[in-house]
Amino acid sequence: MIDSAMVALGALLAAWLHAGNAVWLDDMQSTLLAFNCVLVIMTFPAFGIYQSWRGKPVYDLLWRVTLAWLMVEGAGGLLTFSVHRADLLSRMWRLYWGATVAALLMLSKAVVHATLKSIRREGFNQKAVAIVSAAPYGQFLIEQMRSRPEAGFSPVYVFDENFPEGTLAGVPVSRDLGDLTLLVRGRAIRELWLALPISQEQTINKLVTEFRDDFVNIRFIPDVRSLSFFNHAVVDLLGVPAINLAASPITDLKVLPKRVFDRLFAASVLLCLAPLLIVLAVTVKMSSLGPVFFKQKRKGIDGYEFEIYKFRSMRVHKETAGHVKAKKGDKPVTRVGAFLRRTSLDELPQFINVFRGEMSVVGPRPHALEHDDILQGSREGLHVPVSHQTGHYRMGASEWFSRRDRPH
Numbered sequence: 001m002i003d004s005a006m007v008a009l010g011a012l013l014a015a016w017l018h019a020g021n022a023v024w025l026d027d028m029q030s031t032l033l034a035f036n037c038v039l040v041i042m043t044f045p046a047f048g049i050y051q052s053w054r055g056k057p058v059y060d061l062l063w064r065v066t067l068a069w070l071m072v073e074g075a076g077g078l079l080t081f082s083v084h085r086a087d088l089l090s091r092m093w094r095l096y097w098g099a100t101v102a103a104l105l106m107l108s109k110a111v112v113h114a115t116l117k118s119i120r121r122e123g124f125n126q127k128a129v130a131i132v133s134a135a136p137y138g139q140f141l142i143e144q145m146r147s148r149p150e151a152g153f154s155p156v157y158v159f160d161e162n163f164p165e166g167t168l169a170g171v172p173v174s175r176d177l178g179d180l181t182l183l184v185r186g187r188a189i190r191e192l193w194l195a196l197p198i199s200q201e202q203t204i205n206k207l208v209t210e211f212r213d214d215f216v217n218i219r220f221i222p223d224v225r226s227l228s229f230f231n232h233a234v235v236d237l238l239g240v241p242a243i244n245l246a247a248s249p250i251t252d253l254k255v256l257p258k259r260v261f262d263r264l265f266a267a268s269v270l271l272c273l274a275p276l277l278i279v280l281a282v283t284v285k286m287s288s289l290g291p292v293f294f295k296q297k298r299k300g301i302d303g304y305e306f307e308i309y310k311f312r313s314m315r316v317h318k319e320t321a322g323h324v325k326a327k328k329g330d331k332p333v334t335r336v337g338a339f340l341r342r343t344s345l346d347e348l349p350q351f352i353n354v355f356r357g358e359m360s361v362v363g364p365r366p367h368a369l370e371h372d373d374i375l376q377g378s379r380e381g382l383h384v385p386v387s388h389q390t391g392h393y394r395m396g397a398s399e400w401f402s403r404r405d406r407p408h
Contacts, residue, residue: 003044004037006108010101017100018093028088032076039072054127055151058113065105073098117150127217128188130157130180132207133195135168141195141221142169153191157183177210184216195221262361266354273348280311280345287336290316293349306358309349313337 011033015023025033044050047068053061073094080089119125129145131138135158142155158173159180166173174180183189192211194204208218270277281292294312297305314332333341340346353359 002108002112003040003049003105006104007037007040007101008033010104011097013100014093014096017096018090028085029093032080032089035079036072036076039075040069043072044068053113055148055153058110061109061113062106065109066102069098069102069105116152120152121149123149126152126154127190128156129153129191129193130159130183130189131155131171131193131195132159132180132203133193135160135163135173137195139169141193142171157189181210184211184214187215189216192216192218193221194218198222258360259357262354262359263357265361266351269351270355277348280340280348283336284311284313284340287334288315294346300358304358306353306356308359309352311337311340311346311349313340313346 011025011029015025015029044065047064049061049064049068077094116125131141133141138158138160142158145151145153145155155169155171157180158168158171159175159177160168160173161175163173163175165175180189184192192207194207196204204220211218284292290312292312294310294314295307296310298308300306313334314337315334337346350359354361
């Protein structure tokens with residue numbers, strides 16, 4: 001009802017904004033309003049908007065409300081086009097209406113959510129929770145509930161067959177299943193949290209079978225903390241707890257500003273240094289037979305292979321297996337190449353890789369593929385966490401001046 005009222009209020013406010021004074025809706029606007037109100041009643045439950053939001057982030061609720069309203073607005077627009085009445089509705093009024101209702105819906109949901117959180121902090125609107133768990137994890141859940149009173153969960157009972165009867169963090173503990181049954185069926189318990197290892201499948205099935213016909217919410221909350229070895233993060237993936245063993249901490253959204261900066265910066269450098277690059281290219285070509293650029297396979301983000309560009313500083317020769325580095329003073333190095341290496345000017349073409357999105361201006365150094373095999377073995381011997389491997393990150397061009405041995 002509140003959502004439908006917000007939709008109706010938004011339509012009136014949009015009409016006032018469009019007309020410049022207080023006016024009522026015309027017949028076509030009223031018809032579209034009625035249609036959209038019906039769609040709200042039918043669509044919003046499908047987005048999970050009316051589920052319990054205890055202990056859940058409000059931004060998820062606001063995102064769902066906005067998406068659901070956009071779908072309702074789109075369906076209303078299709079209706080007006082299908083009955084050939086779109087010309088009777090002002091596009092500006094529809095724009096005002098869509099924006100106003102979205103703002104009103106988000107504001108109303110945020111106010112209700114904040115009000116309920118405030119009430120629960122004062123000890124009202126609490127759900128009594130019984131925990132079926134071993135003592136350490138049960139105490140952890142109790143502390144979690146008490147640290148977030150705005151979620152509205154209150155621990156009142158712990159069932160643990162292996163714990164001596166008494167209290168755990170001030171909550172009564174019992175080993176008698178009959179006591180738990182009486183509390184559940186006496187409506188003294190609203191939530192039953194099964195915080196048991198997956199290995200106790202028989203106990204879990206027994207409790208679910210026992211209480212599935214009672215008016216109590218049964219939740220399975222496995223203790224995944226014991227699975228989080230090597231300090232890897234436990235994340236929520238499609239509503240399922242998952243442990244990142246080898247996953248990039250950098251998301252596409254977080255790295256987008258850096259990608260834009262890298263490409264704009266690389267384009268600026270290539271344009272500004274174009275005369276110098278042309279001179280260096282001609283000098284390299286004249287210094288010895290062979291191509292201007294040295295190209296070598298490297299690994300970039302997520303293990304993607306790309307060819308890195310540098311000005312060739314050595315005479316063309318055939319590399320032998322296992323010998324991928326040239327040392328300072330090697331005879332194959334040309335005089336021009338020695339100067340380019342000494343001044344690091346041979347690295348300038350890497351801005352082509354940066355512009356193509358294969359490297360970043362700042363980032364870890366990309367190694368040759370053969371070096372990666374060697375370093376992988378070193379990592380395994382040193383037990384370096386997998387998440388530190390550079391294959392999960394975009395390689396950078398910022399370590400030019402730290403290199404003395406170059407594979408070209």
